[in-house]
Amino acid sequence: MAMIRKALSMSLATVMTFGLLGLVAYTLDGSAVRQALGITPALDVPYVESRRNTVEAMLDMADVTAEERVIDLGTGDGRILIAAARDYGARGVGVDLDPTLVEEARANAAAEGLAERVEFREEDLFDTPLADADVVTMFLLPEVNMRLRPRLLEELRPGTRIVSNRFDMGDWRPDEVRRVSGYPVYLWIVPADVRGRWMLQVDGREIVLELEQAFQDLTGEATIDGEPALVTGEVRGEQVRLEFPVGGEERVFEGAVQGGRIGPTDGSTWQAVRRTD
């Protein structure tokens, strides 16, 4: 009974989010029937395929390169991961709770001669280890993205790219959005965590920075010769950009963070060191 209720509510969610065509695809695919009969575990997202041009846009936005590791959450028939391996030489793992789709994905990869490069696992995406991904791909639902968000931010290395077909991640502003066949495709680049106190040395001055961070956006205060100044900035992976006035002149500091140090990437001579006091 609980399975039938879950399948019915999933059908309603499918109509509301993917439209009637989504429901037709979901039912014809048999997922609803398999779930109602308890053959397939209850899914958090119904099976709806990404279109070919959407897959192309996702991989282009993620800037996938050869040998990079792609983790495809809710892989369906494996089309995103298979395209990443076939068109970009990537490797990776795709996970799905539906065993029929996992079998289909394996068969599709084998048919393209890619079985050595991609692995498909029957697994709950909430249990998938994420830490070694270079790229994470997904076509899920807004609430599923939001449930995943804390793990994406905590477990993925700075610079890891996340691409999502159609659904965003709330107030985590995407780094890029493209519209493909009328629907958005989102890209986020996992930002390094630079919150806290830094000592920045520039032009013989020592400047204390107190940085606050909301995803990739930085705000804070610089104390320069005892005087406070407002800091704004941005983090894109390990790239950091800070702006604040020094000696009456607006300065821009562009650098990269490595451990407890931010160093310039534009040939200038400042450096910032994390303070723990």
Ligand SMILES: C[S@@+](CC[C@H](N)C(=O)[O-])C[C@H]1O[C@@H](n2cnc3c(N)ncnc32)[C@H](O)[C@@H]1O
């Ligand atoms: C909208 S489909 C996307 C399929 C494919 N990624 C694509 O873009 O064509 C979502 C997929 O997530 C799978 N799914 C739903 N809940 C899941 C869960 N908790 N763990 C793993 N896969 C899940 C479904 O079986 C379905 O294949």
